[in-house]
Amino acid sequence: MRLAFMGSPDFAVPALRALHGAGHEIAAVYCQPPRPAGRGQKEQPCPVHRAALELGLPVRTPARLRKDEAEHAAFAALGLEAAVVAAYGLILPRTMLEAPRRGCLNIHASLLPRWRGAAPIQAAILAGDAESGITIMQMEEGLDTGPMLLKGTVPIGPRTTTPELHDALSAMGARLALEALDRSPPTLPQSAEGATYAPKLSKADAPLDWTLSAAALDRRVRALNPWPGTVFTLAGETIRVLAAEPTEGAGPPGTVLNEAALIACGEGALRLLRLQRPGRGPLPARDFLRGFPLPPGAVLG
Structure with missing residues (x-):
């Protein structure tokens, strides 16, 4: 044909x-x-x-x-x-x-x-x-x-x-x-x-809104990677979240709950599993945290 x-x-x-x-x-x-x-x-x-x-x-x-x-x-x-x-x-x-x-x-x-x-x-x-x-x-x-x-x-x-x-x-x-x-x-x-x-995606969709539920944020991480990605900010640096999973936890949205990258959400908590700094390679959270700790009590943007 x-x-x-x-x-x-x-x-x-x-x-x-x-x-x-x-x-x-x-x-x-x-x-x-x-x-x-x-x-x-x-x-x-x-x-x-x-x-x-x-x-x-x-x-x-x-x-x-x-x-x-x-x-x-x-x-x-x-x-x-x-x-x-x-x-x-x-x-x-x-x-x-x-x-x-x-x-x-x-x-x-x-x-x-x-x-x-x-x-x-x-x-x-x-x-x-x-x-x-x-x-x-x-x-x-x-x-x-x-x-x-x-x-x-x-x-x-x-x-x-x-x-x-x-x-x-x-x-x-x-x-x-x-x-x-x-x-x-x-x-x-x-x-x-x-x-x-389903509207066209843009970089404006990348920042994570911690007031959403952990389940919704998990879906965003799985849906928006590799592009436009999902990110948060801390200490003036934009960090990319490449993998995460929802779990139990409570606190003000965006607050780091422990030293293992557990973040409070609007409902539940999101455990960050794979992260990347600008200009660096992606790392499992445990390795990432050795060079860029997320201290408990810090609030992510």
């Missing part, structure tokens, strides 16, 4: 590889343009771009699409049966959505209509959902509102992290995308009832 693939981050790479490996003709791979990264701020291609080059596939990296009529025409001229989209990062205008004969299929990392939007994996963990999944959706102009073709579920355990859930959903998305193309299943309209929205 003659396809275009549209995606940018690591999440989308397994789907691209699966489509290529299954023998589909990928006429073009669309992804975000290279951007400065690293200490030297040299322009780096995104993961999908790198994978496409490795597979010998043609790559297009338009910076915008909505009003680029030349790009619309170039896409239509590809003569596609379908386009498969996974975390591309640009909104497709109607002319592009309607160009492939079977339209554009989106690999969305949630059980729609729950968690439409930019950060569905993190949102599911933050909310304490018991499961997440993949929805293969026929794209339309609304934000993740199109009719659904296939779904698959993945359980979220009490210690599940975003990287773990990301990888499970990424692999499932690749399998379901192949199945949707092979089977052409009937579509099921989404209901607006029960729809939720």
Whole structure:
């Protein structure tokens, strides 16, 4: 089948590889343009771009699409049966959505209509959902509102992290995308009832609010690492929390309760398990505390 693939981050790479490996003709791979990264701020291609080059596939990296009529025409001229989209990062205008004969299929990392939007994996963990999944959706102009073709579920355990859930959903998305193309299943309209929205995350989401319950803060640590991370401040230094666990304990929120990095929360306490200072490597709490103690009675910001 003659396809275009549209995606940018690591999440989308397994789907691209699966489509290529299954023998589909990928006429073009669309992804975000290279951007400065690293200490030297040299322009780096995104993961999908790198994978496409490795597979010998043609790559297009338009910076915008909505009003680029030349790009619309170039896409239509590809003569596609379908386009498969996974975390591309640009909104497709109607002319592009309607160009492939079977339209554009989106690999969305949630059980729609729950968690439409930019950060569905993190949102599911933050909310304490018991499961997440993949929805293969026929794209339309609304934000993740199109009719659904296939779904698959993945359980979220009490210690599940975003990287773990990301990888499970990424692999499932690749399998379901192949199945949707092979089977052409009937579509099921989404209901607006029960729809939720997962907004884009930013660095403003990183500071821990110790007035929340220990259970909620544990979910934040598991959901927001590796990015934007979860942090607190003490003695003018911002410390990153990479792992933690909720437990019993009581005191004014943010107060260090003992020498083993137990922190009082709005309800219960959070035991810090893995920490990192700026410019240093991550350490287990016991090793971190040898060089940067959290004295009992101190209040974390």
